Amino acid sequence: MRRAVEVLPELARTGDSNICVAVVVLVSVSDSCVAWRSIMSKYQEMRTVVSHEGHLIEALKEMGYAPEVCVEGTALFGYMGDERLERAQVVIRRRQLDSASNDIGFRRDESGVYRAIISEYDRGIGFDQDWLGRIAQTYKERQTMAVAKAKGYVFQGRQMIETRQGKKVQLRFAVR
């Protein structure tokens, strides 16, 4: 005799991150027969961490800059041509910025994350948190496309969505 379906959601975590969500559905089809099936579907939000040099360079190029790259790190220069103490692996030279700008650098820290080095002046003329946010947005798009290509996912479209918080890039893929 068939009975009502019972649904038992359960969260399964993989390692120390909230990566995996498993929903276990118990279907009771008869008094003597119980079938288990593991079903997974998920929504997750993330904050982009810039840690891939290639995607960072691509993002900066896409935004119209021609970044210099130096694995060991290269000196940053101030608006008067003075060499500064700060060094960075990825640098946008001041001539690509404002006439009174200093170099902007992205220094790779011990954990492999790129940290922006921006002078107070340059932050004040628009190379601020919003500008860094747009770099992160472009970086994440490049990273996403690279992952999808490597995994063989089928690109189904890119769309710009207007929201109250600003423009969002939406990327859609089909998975075989």
Next chain:
Amino acid sequence: MKEKSVTIEIDEQGNSSIDLEGFQGKGCGDVVKAFQGGDAVTKSQAKREFYVQTARQQSQQRQA
């Protein structure tokens, strides 16, 4: 069978979301992990409507 799809949205602050549809088994976690990379997770949740729908479909199949 529902097609597996992935939708990713990225805002102007560099925050992103990933939305999976139609996945079953371990593949779900692998897909999320691949797109997540080194990003920091700020919210993670199962999609209730999916497993409810699946349970209903299975029930209908059993009764057919």
